[in-house]
Amino acid sequence: MLDLLICEFSKIKRQKFIQFSLMAAFLFPIPLTILMAKDRMSFDQLFRANMMFGELLLLPCILGIIASILFFMERDNDTLKNLVTVPVSRTKIVLAKLFVITILSVLYSVAALGATVIGGLIVGGVEGVLFRLGISIVLGILIAIATFPVVIVIVHFNKSYIFSIIVSFIYAVISFVITMMLSSNPEMVNAIASILPISIILKWYLPLFPIEDALAYIKPYLITTPACFGILALYAVVSVCLTVSIYKRKEI
Amino acid sequence: MGNIIISEFTKLKRYSILWTGIVAVFFSAMLAVFQSNSGGGSILYESFYNNIIWNNFSLAFPFMIVLMGGYIINREYIDRTLKNVLTVPVSFRKMLTGKLIAIGMITVLFAVFSFLCTLLLAFVLQTKGMSIPLVVKSLYQIVGIGLCNYIAVLPIITFFCRKQNGFFAGVGFAFVYGFCGIFVAGRSLTDFYPITAGLGIFGYTGQGTVPYNIAFGGLILLVMLIISAVLVQKIPNYDEITATPKKQAKNGKSRNTKRK
Numbered sequence A: 001m002l003d004l005l006i007c008e009f010s011k012i013k014r015q016k017f018i019q020f021s022l023m024a025a026f027l028f029p030i031p032l033t034i035l036m037a038k039d040r041m042s043f044d045q046l047f048r049a050n051m052m053f054g055e056l057l058l059l060p061c062i063l064g065i066i067a068s069i070l071f072f073m074e075r076d077n078d079t080l081k082n083l084v085t086v087p088v089s090r091t092k093i094v095l096a097k098l099f100v101i102t103i104l105s106v107l108y109s110v111a112a113l114g115a116t117v118i119g120g121l122i123v124g125g126v127e128g129v130l131f132r133l134g135i136s137i138v139l140g141i142l143i144a145i146a147t148f149p150v151v152i153v154i155v156h157f158n159k160s161y162i163f164s165i166i167v168s169f170i171y172a173v174i175s176f177v178i179t180m181m182l183s184s185n186p187e188m189v190n191a192i193a194s195i196l197p198i199s200i201i202l203k204w205y206l207p208l209f210p211i212e213d214a215l216a217y218i219k220p221y222l223i224t225t226p227a228c229f230g231i232l233a234l235y236a237v238v239s240v241c242l243t244v245s246i247y248k249r250k251e252i
Numbered sequence B: 001m002g003n004i005i006i007s008e009f010t011k012l013k014r015y016s017i018l019w020t021g022i023v024a025v026f027f028s029a030m031l032a033v034f035q036s037n038s039g040g041g042s043i044l045y046e047s048f049y050n051n052i053i054w055n056n057f058s059l060a061f062p063f064m065i066v067l068m069g070g071y072i073i074n075r076e077y078i079d080r081t082l083k084n085v086l087t088v089p090v091s092f093r094k095m096l097t098g099k100l101i102a103i104g105m106i107t108v109l110f111a112v113f114s115f116l117c118t119l120l121l122a123f124v125l126q127t128k129g130m131s132i133p134l135v136v137k138s139l140y141q142i143v144g145i146g147l148c149n150y151i152a153v154l155p156i157i158t159f160f161c162r163k164q165n166g167f168f169a170g171v172g173f174a175f176v177y178g179f180c181g182i183f184v185a186g187r188s189l190t191d192f193y194p195i196t197a198g199l200g201i202f203g204y205t206g207q208g209t210v211p212y213n214i215a216f217g218g219l220i221l222l223v224m225l226i227i228s229a230v231l232v233q234k235i236p237n238y239d240e241i242t243a244t245p246k247k248q249a250k251n252g253k254s255r256n257t258k259r260k
Helices: A002-012 A016-026 A029-038 A043-077 A080-085 A090-123 A129-157 A161-184 A186-193 A197-208 A213-221 A225-248 B002-012 B018-038 B045-078 B082-087 B092-125 B132-160 B167-179 B194-201 B214-233 B238-242 B246-259
Strands: none
Touching: A002 A043, A002 A090, A016 A029, A016 A043, A016 A090, A016 B167, A029 A043, A029 A090, A043 A080, A043 A090, A043 A129, A043 A161, A043 A197, A043 B167, A080 A090, A090 A129, A090 A225, A129 A161, A129 A197, A129 A225, A161 A186, A161 A197, A161 A213, A161 B018, A161 B045, A161 B167, A186 A197, A186 A213, A197 A213, A197 A225, B002 B045, B002 B092, B018 B045, B018 B092, B045 B082, B045 B092, B045 B132, B045 B167, B045 B194, B082 B092, B092 B132, B092 B214, B132 B167, B132 B194, B132 B214, B194 B214
């Protein structure tokens, strides 16, 4: 399994987009730092804003495109037949690719934290970096799991990159809009926000830091760590099983 | 140039990429329905179409224009047709200019489609305050701001078309670029940010009584046009664009030598 992981990483060295995607972690922190500095916001607020826009919105889009690159690689280069001949089981191939997605997600998340800390030095009051590092690593894993349903669609339809981009962006934007509505009108969207993985992540994340009085109305809708991890573990198991099952049925 | 643009539209009929635009525009309109309904009570036509303009510039248009534009240009690399076009001869620069103009026209068509969605949904939702002058104004604003979005993302399309599949990165960048318009709109920076510069020029009223500096907004978009023109002018020759990267060529050569 480790060999497969190393092999996947060797292959993505040639993929410029994947290297470029880590730089995308700096895209939101730059304008947000300027705005937060202008409005004299705290480091906590900067960290939350970067998490919401950079990770809840942008990261699923990027991971969807990365997933399509990883899964279409074997199809485009006609290498799946070689791997199956070695033999490498398709379950292991899928697991290796999903692991790569998760590791890249964690790297993005840590890079985003780095950008936030740099921004925090400008805004002022950087604190709890180690705690935030732990949160960022967990966030990376959770967002990767939240993107697994998109991977199922990408692998199932096995279409063009354009199709994958559209699916990833639509999923990310719909999830993000519902998550935003959760913070403005929780009663209206709570039912759907309790099912959507991205919203569940926000519901888990919010109580980790002190919540302003203006947002106190959202407290009854937040969830505990075991509840969040339990739901997302279920998502992970179902998504992996479905992806493996679909990938096994693919013709070589 | 006319022939290049016409041939682009002929080719476009075969591309399923147009569905991207249809989905993006419709999605933006449906999102506005959701936003308008969340407040409860009756919906005003003006606030409804303002919501659609907001979603268009922040979510749908920058992403959609770069995706479609990048795809149309990228097809020449994938289908290996660049060498044929050059044999005609049509220079890459001229072809790119034609494609960019065609993308501008497609943007206008999608903006009109966005207006038709607005009108249809406004009837379905039975919005209040609809009048012919307001409907005409909404058409003028939706199309105008859509066109300004096109000018704002023009340098992104031109820059990321230099390499095959380079537009994927451009699409990601355009998405963030458009989304950042949300942070800027409604502040004193509206006219300074290319994506939101069109709001002032076309008199967007969704931000209350924010004073606009129309001249500065126009100047920003003019700068974007100039940057795009410079990027088109500086586009590498056909040989450089289609050549195998030096590193890859070297590896290929050494592999061939080993085989011998």
